[in-house]
Amino acid sequence: MSLIVNGTAVPAPADARVSLLDHLRETLHLTGTKKGCNQGACGACTVLVEGERILSCLALAVQYDGRQVTTVEGLAQDGALHPLQAAFVEHDGFQCGYCTPGQICSAIGMAAEAQRGVPSYLSDDLSADTTLTRAEIQERMSGNLCRCGAYNGIIDAIQATIAPKVPA
């Protein structure tokens, strides 16, 4: 059994109890993915599995045999930050930086969901194309907690890059 993490095949754990989050952090030493609550309430552990955002604390590593997992360490290309990563720095979308990898992975997954037309609580028409207004982004990012309160900067960074500004 193996998983593909940031493009590299890695073995799955022998102990079936190991979460994807703990496997990333403790076995693969990819500590960019954070553990905030270990029960799906904070979003700090968000990673991308084939482009979809998941909470790695609620996933068992052995469930992801053969799947492509992307963590925050896998977003930079050729040594250059992903545009959203750079925008987080520019817009001060964090303070302590602990929720940040989860916010960034979640935002990338969120933009892809909107692209696919996945509606949210705020969508008036469930079958219409999604426009990522500020409120739509806020709603769709509400599973990612930030106790430092960098929410304004996070939304600014998302709007400046992967979800271009539209009228609210």
Added chain:
Amino acid sequence: MSIVDTAKQAAQGLLQSAMEKLVPLAPDSWIPGGVPDPLIARKHGLIGKPVSRLDGALKVSGGAHFSAEHRFDGMVYASLAYSTIARGRIVAIDSAEAQAAPGVVLVMTHHNAPRMAAPALFGSSPTAVGASDLPILQDDRIHWNGQPVACILAETQEQADHAVSLLRVTYAPEPATTTLEGAKANGIEPGVFMGGPLENTIGDAEGAFASAAHKVDHTYRTPRHNHNPIEPHAATLAWIGDELVIHDASQMVSQQAQTIGEVFGLKPEQVHLTSPYVGGGFGSKGLWDHQIIAAAAARLSGRPVRIALSREGVYRIVGGRTLTEQRVAIGACADGTFQALIHTGLTVITPHNAMPEPFILGTQSAYAAPNLLLKVEATRMDLLTNTFMRAPGEAVGTFALESAIDEMAVELGIDPVELRIRNEPEKDPTSGLPFSSRHIVEAWRQGAARFGWDQRSPVPGARQEGEWRTGMGCATGTYPYYRMPGAEARITLTRDGDTVRAKVEVAAAEMGMGTATTTAIVAAERLGLPIEAIEVGYGDSAIPGAIMAGGSQQTAAIGAAVIAAHTALVDELLALAGNDSPLAGLSADEVGSDEGGLAKLDEPGRRESYASILARAQRDSVTATKAGSAPLELMHWSMHSYSAVFCEVRVNAVTGETRVSRVLGAFDCGRILNPKTATSQFRGGIIMGLGMALMEETMVDDRSGRIMNPSLAEYHLPVHLDVPEIDVIWTDIADPHTPMGAHGIGEIGITGVAAAVANAVYNATGKRVRDLPITLDRLI
């Protein structure tokens, strides 16, 4: 205590009281800050320009390693078992099954834990930072529901967690005080904070209140809160020879190392604690039981240990803000002038801590009332010890005070902004000291204009669209300017050919406030070097001095230490420059740093570069270490950060749901050093204030003393959709008496916010909510 200690304390007490009498009377020029920091006058440098965080790229790419992300060879994982009773004794711990479980390396209980001293209680010495002084795993006594009773080490976290589930602990419970009513019945005592009573009496407040023409008199309640940094508390540590190496998450790096060392009977240099990244703290990232238990288990097992608390574990052993019941009574004349201001009440502590929530601190210098009565009393419950949480005292104290001001504005029919301005004091109402820099009226005027305060109807419930009622409220925020003693800075200039770089080291903590970046900005200006040539060292107990990221004082403490170290560095450089330098014969107070070297202050052409001085002296580097001046300015002026907070809410008439639609904070906090990171500090504080206003509450089961909502699913924090775009402005008026002209900004943001929300809710609905949080049930 020995007779020598007693004599020393008595002498210190006499000295302290003499200082308190003399320092206010001394000429300004004798006091630190009496002569303005030269950086205040410099307008063209980096200070005041938005600079992105220097550690930003690391944090967004997953490259910043937090405490639970370090590794040692042979490291094992710790898991804790927590008491399920509030008070009593452990009768037996059956650990046979746990011992035999796969991967288990050690089961440690009070039976086999090494003998350790209890941690020294916060404030009992300059470096003591124990949140309580209870012994840890030393006996069979249980003091709170959630107290650690055993620690299991195993090869993996999964194995350790499973083994803990196999422990069988038998208790003999004893009666515990787990209700507020029970605690009150046991007795009420004066609140003592940092060695002094929390009480101010000026004139006859009760008499003046009784005879006042207009009165408000109400009780306000605030519940327990938890800090909830997204990084749970953790440490990765090892005994290497006789040295204890701890990768920790700490707001008080050196003090924490010292206190841990004392627990294990070590010399200060035998504990090396690092904490370069802290995933949020807000007062909670200090010394708790887990670091001591992990160090003891590591010693007993001979293995390095990672202890990473679960979120529930954080709730069980890391205390939060305690509850308060506050009375605010104001007596005023018809023109709004206050005649009496009474702010008294009760807070809850535990039998083993020293932190009565000091909710009167903000009131001490808020308004000009000739008669004042301020008092905090405390009662004790058998619970987890409470501690400092962002703006301890002011965050909850301003909720009561600023709600009462709003109630008085309604009573008088005077605009609440105007009422506050009418009661603006000319000098500190309790200490009598002059204010160092207080421009709160400007903040009120600028904030009101920008927010559109004139659009507010004074009549509650006047604006309704569909189901939604809209209202506006405001409040004053305040937080004192502190500068704690003990800070040192070490500056090292290193030459490589014609290039000189500087390393500035301070034993400070960076939890995301932007300290590392701001320190680099200030050092670059102070030394006359580009910011790219500055490296900042911090978060390491090997750095001299002790600095706390608390009391919003870190930037001031660092600033004063760097001023002192810079002066020492100039001395060193002048000595090295010798007689062949253009600077020959000049003393340190005649020269300053500028453009990569030293120049005569009133003759800038007379100069020499650092590189040239070092080259001629055949030196590759020069180092100066110095402690900041004693913070006498705190006894000479009344010094505070201020804010005017404006809030607009929409309250659903059917469901009682409150949505915050607009917030503006107008701050008067001296000179703002880095607008980019300062904005985030202000907004972050405001958002925590919104949580306090509308949703945050740590719930304790009255019967068992156990926290009932120990998770981020059940303790509600503001999320993205709860937070509007927050407008932040500032006066940017430098305080002439502080380093860089700056004031602290870490805690002022949360103050006043809960009252501004509550006052807006009143304006929207006509309902006055005096108990936080303002949940739906209180509005329908």
